Amino acid sequence: MTQVQLQFHTRRTLLLGTTAALTAASSCSRDGAETEAKINEASKTFKMGERATVGNLTYNVLEATFFSQLGDIGQSKIPQKRFLVIRMSITNGGAKEVELPLFRVVDNASVATPELQDADFLKGWFGLIRKIGPTQTEEGRILFDISPKNYKLEVTDGGEVGKEQLAFIDIPIDFDTSEPVQAIPESSPKK
Numbered sequence: 001m002t003q004v005q006l007q008f009h010t011r012r013t014l015l016l017g018t019t020a021a022l023t024a025a026s027s028c029s030r031d032g033a034e035t036e037a038k039i040n041e042a043s044k045t046f047k048m049g050e051r052a053t054v055g056n057l058t059y060n061v062l063e064a065t066f067f068s069q070l071g072d073i074g075q076s077k078i079p080q081k082r083f084l085v086i087r088m089s090i091t092n093g094g095a096k097e098v099e100l101p102l103f104r105v106v107d108n109a110s111v112a113t114p115e116l117q118d119a120d121f122l123k124g125w126f127g128l129i130r131k132i133g134p135t136q137t138e139e140g141r142i143l144f145d146i147s148p149k150n151y152k153l154e155v156t157d158g159g160e161v162g163k164e165q166l167a168f169i170d171i172p173i174d175f176d177t178s179e180p181v182q183a184i185p186e187s188s189p190k191k
Contacts, residue, residue: 045152045168054167055157056094057132062139063087064171066148070122077121084144085122086153086171092132098158100130103142105151105171112154119143132158148173 046052052059067083069076077083084105092098104112119125119142126140152168159165 045170047170048172050169052155052167052169054155055159055165056092057098057100057155057157058091058093059088059155059167059169060091061086061088061153061169061171064153065174079145081145081147084146084148084151084171085141086144087124087139087141089137089139090132091137092134092158095134097131097133100132100158101156101161102128104154105144105146106154106168107149107151113144113146116143116145 044052048061048064050060052061064084064086067079067085069078070083070085071077086103090100102117103115105115106112117128120127122141122143124139124141126138126142130138132138150173151171153171155167155169157165
C-alpha cells in the first residue's frame with residue numbers, strides 16, 4: 001500500500017468506527033426511551049374503590065382519610081403535617097408468596113413520599129414486613145405524614161425492585177368528619 005492509500009484506509013476505518021459507535025449510542029438512547037415509554041404505558045391509574053390488578057396482585061383501597069391526630073386522648077400522636085391513613089386489601093392470585101415493599105404516594109408535581117415506617121400505634125397497621133401467601137387476601141392500613149391534597153398511591157406486582165410492574169390508585173382529599181371528642185372540664189359547677 002502506498003502512503004496515500006494507507007491514509008485513506010485509516011480515515012475510512014476511523015469514520016466507519018465512529019459511525020458505528022454513534023449508531024450504537026443512539027440505539028441505546030432510543031431503547032432507553034422506548035423502555036421508559038413502555039413503563040409509562042404499563043403504569044395504569046385506577047380510582048379508589050376499583051380493583052387495581054398489577055401482575056398477580058389485586059389492590060383495593062377501601063378508605064383514605066386525613067387526620068390531625070391519631071390515638072386515644074392523652075396518648076395521641078400528632079403529625080408534622082397531616083396523617084393520611086389508607087385502608088386497603090391486597091389479594092395474591094399467584095402461586096408464590098410475595099413480599100411487598102413500603103408504599104409511596106405521588107402528588108401532582110411527581111414528588112413521591114414513602115409511608116411511615118413506625119406506625120405500630122395505628123390499629124390494623126400492615127407492619128414493616130408484608131408477606132402475602134398464594135391465594136391469600138390481607139387487609140390493613142398504611143400511614144403517611146403529608147400535606148393535604150390529592151395523591152396517587154403507587155402499587156407494584158411485588159417483583160424485583162427496578163423491574164416491577166407499577167400502577168397507581170387515585171387518593172382524593174377526604175378529611176375526618178367524625179365529631180371531635182369533648183374535653184372534660186376542669187371543674188364542674190355544683191348544683
